Amino acid sequence: MLTVCIVGGSGHYRYVLEGLDERIQLAAYAAGSLGEDMGKLETMLAERALQVPRFGHWQGMLDTVKPDIVAVNSHFGDHARISRECLQRGIHVFSEKPVATTLDELAALRAAHGASGQHFSAMFGIRCKPWFLTAHAAVSAGRIGAVRLMHAQKSYKLGTRPAFYTQRESCGGLIPWVGSHAIDWLQWFSGAHFLSVTARHSRQHNAGHGDLEVSAQCLFDMSHGIAATVSIDYLRPTTAPSHDDDRIRITGTRGVLEVRDKQVCLINDEAEGPQTLAQLPERSIFASFVDQVLGTADCIVSSDDAFNATLASLMAREAADTGNMQRFASERDMPNRAD
Amino acid sequence: MLTVCIVGGSGHYRYVLEGLDERIQLAAYAAGSLGEDMGKLETMLAERALQVPRFGHWQGMLDTVKPDIVAVNSHFGDHARISRECLQRGIHVFSEKPVATTLDELAALRAAHGASGQHFSAMFGIRCKPWFLTAHAAVSAGRIGAVRLMHAQKSYKLGTRPAFYTQRESCGGLIPWVGSHAIDWLQWFSGAHFLSVTARHSRQHNAGHGDLEVSAQCLFDMSHGIAATVSIDYLRPTTAPSHDDDRIRITGTRGVLEVRDKQVCLINDEAEGPQTLAQLPERSIFASFVDQVLGTADCIVSSDDAFNATLASLMAREAADTGNMQRFASERDMPNRAD
Known part of the structure; x- marks a missing residue:
C-alpha cells in the first residue's frame, strides 16, 4: 500500500480525501506555509472520521513518515519550493495549481522533476467533471473536426478570501490561480501548443483584496x-445560482461544441440542430495520479501538461503586467530555463 | 420630402427599403462596383412593388437625381471611395460597414466628412434588434454597474459567397466585414475607447474562398x-438552427448580462438567480439616420462610432496580419491620418 501525506490546507486537499482507496493510505499532514489555516482540512478529516497525525513541520513529517506521495496545497507561492524538495527526496508530487508562481521557480521545479524520475502532476480536477470528460471525448473522437477557435470562461464569486490571496507573492494572482484551469483546457482539447499570449488584468473593484486582480482576458496564439x-x-454576483460559471466553446471544421451550465452541447453534421450529449461518469484525479505511480494507467494530467499550463499562465500574467505580447519558444517541449 | 439613392446591391440595402416612410422617397439605384450583381436588390424592389429607375453609372445618377441621401453598399472595397465622393457633393451618406477597407481610405473619408457638414453613418443594424436594444438599455441604466469585461461572438454559416469575397482588396476580410459589428458593440456598450488590439485570423478551411479568413480572435485593451x-x-454548421449566432457577455461590478439566442439574461442584485428581460421593440436604423438628417433625433450610430469601429476593425486586421499588437492613439477622438 502506498502512503500519502498532505502539505497545506489551502487548496483542493479534498481531491486526496475523496480519492483514497484500497491502494493508498493517508499517513499524516502538516501546514506548508507560515500561519496557514488548517481548520477546513481538519474539519473535513473529522467529517470522514479520518484519524491522521498532524506534524508541526512538513519537512519533519517527510523525515519521519517517508511517504510515497505528497499532495501539496499550501499558500500558492510556496507550492514550487515544497514540491521541489519532495521530488529531490524521491517522492511523487500531486501539486495544487499553479505549480509555481514565478517563471524561475517553475524552471527549477521542472529541472528537479526531470532529475527525479518521480511522477508530478497538478490538481486540474475540473477535467474530471462529467461535462468536461464528455466534451473532451467528443472532440477527441473528431466530432467537430479540426479545432480552429476556442473561448474559455472562468467566472467565480469573490466573497471574502483569506489574507494570503491579497498579496502577489503568496497568491500568484488571478490568471495563475483561477485562469490556469481554462488555460489547461486549451491545450487539453486542442492538442496544440502555445505560441504567444497577450493579456490584460485589473485590480479595480476587488473589494479590498489588495494585489488580487478580479478581471482578466487573454488571447493565445496556438499551433496549427x-x-x-x-x-x-471574480465578479460573479452573489445571487447567481452557483459559485462558478465554467464554460468552453470550441469551433471546429465540422462542428461547434460547448460546455455550459454543466451540459455539453454539440452542433455538427450528425443531426439537425443542437444535441445535448449523454455524459461520462466523473473520475477522481487523485486516483488517476495513483494509477500512474503504480504503472497501471497514464495520469489524466501529464507532467508536461502541468508544467506547460503553468508556464502559459505565468506568461499570460507577464503579458498582462507589462502590456506586451509574450512569445513562447517554438519547440513543442517548453524550454527549461534552468538548462 | 427627402430623396435617397442606393449605390450597390451587395450589402444591407434592405435597411433602406424597410426604413422608408412618409419622410423619404427612394429615387433611384445603380451598381457601385464593376460587375456587381444587382439581382437580389431588384428582386426585393419587385417584391415591394417599388418602381425605381436604375442608372448605368452611380455618378451619373447623382448628377441627375441630386439626392439628399445615398446608401452605399457596393463591393466592400469600394465603400470609402463612393462615400467620399458623395460627401464632397454635399450628400448625407448611409454606408455599409466596413466604411473603409484600408486605414488610408478611412482617414481620407473621415477628412471628407469633417469638411462636409453632412451626416455619415454605418449600417450597424444589429444594434436595432430588440435583444441588443434591451441589453444596451439595461447596461446604460447601470444594472450591471461599471463594465469590466466583454466577450462578443459572431458566428456565421459560410455557404458559397460571391466572388468578390475571395479577394482582400474587394472584401476587406473577415474581421472588418463580420467582426466590425461585434467591435462596434464593445464601444457602444462600454462607452470606452480602444487602446490596443492583438488578433489572430486564419484562412485555413475556407472552402475555396481565396483570401477570406474564416476564423479570428481579437483582444482589445480599452479605457478604464x-x-x-x-x-x-464562418464555421457555423449548416445544421445549426439559424444563420448567425450573435452573442455578447458583459461582466460588470454589479452583475453580468448576456445576449444569446435572441434573449437577454441578467444576473445582478435585483433578484435571486438569472432574469430574462422583456424586450424593447425593434427599431429601423435607416429611420434613425433620417431622424438625424432632419434634426429630430440623434442617429443610433454616430459618425464617430462608425469611424471608430471601422478603425478598430482595421487595426485588428493589421494586428492579425502582422502578429503584432497595434496601439491606438491615446486621445478619445481617433487620429485623422490625413491631417
Whole structure:
C-alpha cells in the first residue's frame, strides 16, 4: 500500500480525501506555509472520521513518515519550493495549481522533476467533471473536426478570501490561480501548443483584496493556426445560482461544441440542430495520479501538461503586467530555463 | 420630402427599403462596383412593388437625381471611395460597414466628412434588434454597474459567397466585414475607447474562398481597465438552427448580462438567480439616420462610432496580419491620418 501525506490546507486537499482507496493510505499532514489555516482540512478529516497525525513541520513529517506521495496545497507561492524538495527526496508530487508562481521557480521545479524520475502532476480536477470528460471525448473522437477557435470562461464569486490571496507573492494572482484551469483546457482539447499570449488584468473593484486582480482576458496564439481566448473574473454576483460559471466553446471544421451550465452541447453534421450529449461518469484525479505511480494507467494530467499550463499562465500574467505580447519558444517541449 | 439613392446591391440595402416612410422617397439605384450583381436588390424592389429607375453609372445618377441621401453598399472595397465622393457633393451618406477597407481610405473619408457638414453613418443594424436594444438599455441604466469585461461572438454559416469575397482588396476580410459589428458593440456598450488590439485570423478551411479568413480572435485593451475579446467565424454548421449566432457577455461590478439566442439574461442584485428581460421593440436604423438628417433625433450610430469601429476593425486586421499588437492613439477622438 502506498502512503500519502498532505502539505497545506489551502487548496483542493479534498481531491486526496475523496480519492483514497484500497491502494493508498493517508499517513499524516502538516501546514506548508507560515500561519496557514488548517481548520477546513481538519474539519473535513473529522467529517470522514479520518484519524491522521498532524506534524508541526512538513519537512519533519517527510523525515519521519517517508511517504510515497505528497499532495501539496499550501499558500500558492510556496507550492514550487515544497514540491521541489519532495521530488529531490524521491517522492511523487500531486501539486495544487499553479505549480509555481514565478517563471524561475517553475524552471527549477521542472529541472528537479526531470532529475527525479518521480511522477508530478497538478490538481486540474475540473477535467474530471462529467461535462468536461464528455466534451473532451467528443472532440477527441473528431466530432467537430479540426479545432480552429476556442473561448474559455472562468467566472467565480469573490466573497471574502483569506489574507494570503491579497498579496502577489503568496497568491500568484488571478490568471495563475483561477485562469490556469481554462488555460489547461486549451491545450487539453486542442492538442496544440502555445505560441504567444497577450493579456490584460485589473485590480479595480476587488473589494479590498489588495494585489488580487478580479478581471482578466487573454488571447493565445496556438499551433496549427488555432486562436483561443480566456475570460476570467471574480465578479460573479452573489445571487447567481452557483459559485462558478465554467464554460468552453470550441469551433471546429465540422462542428461547434460547448460546455455550459454543466451540459455539453454539440452542433455538427450528425443531426439537425443542437444535441445535448449523454455524459461520462466523473473520475477522481487523485486516483488517476495513483494509477500512474503504480504503472497501471497514464495520469489524466501529464507532467508536461502541468508544467506547460503553468508556464502559459505565468506568461499570460507577464503579458498582462507589462502590456506586451509574450512569445513562447517554438519547440513543442517548453524550454527549461534552468538548462 | 427627402430623396435617397442606393449605390450597390451587395450589402444591407434592405435597411433602406424597410426604413422608408412618409419622410423619404427612394429615387433611384445603380451598381457601385464593376460587375456587381444587382439581382437580389431588384428582386426585393419587385417584391415591394417599388418602381425605381436604375442608372448605368452611380455618378451619373447623382448628377441627375441630386439626392439628399445615398446608401452605399457596393463591393466592400469600394465603400470609402463612393462615400467620399458623395460627401464632397454635399450628400448625407448611409454606408455599409466596413466604411473603409484600408486605414488610408478611412482617414481620407473621415477628412471628407469633417469638411462636409453632412451626416455619415454605418449600417450597424444589429444594434436595432430588440435583444441588443434591451441589453444596451439595461447596461446604460447601470444594472450591471461599471463594465469590466466583454466577450462578443459572431458566428456565421459560410455557404458559397460571391466572388468578390475571395479577394482582400474587394472584401476587406473577415474581421472588418463580420467582426466590425461585434467591435462596434464593445464601444457602444462600454462607452470606452480602444487602446490596443492583438488578433489572430486564419484562412485555413475556407472552402475555396481565396483570401477570406474564416476564423479570428481579437483582444482589445480599452479605457478604464476594460478588456474585451471577440470571436469571429464562418464555421457555423449548416445544421445549426439559424444563420448567425450573435452573442455578447458583459461582466460588470454589479452583475453580468448576456445576449444569446435572441434573449437577454441578467444576473445582478435585483433578484435571486438569472432574469430574462422583456424586450424593447425593434427599431429601423435607416429611420434613425433620417431622424438625424432632419434634426429630430440623434442617429443610433454616430459618425464617430462608425469611424471608430471601422478603425478598430482595421487595426485588428493589421494586428492579425502582422502578429503584432497595434496601439491606438491615446486621445478619445481617433487620429485623422490625413491631417
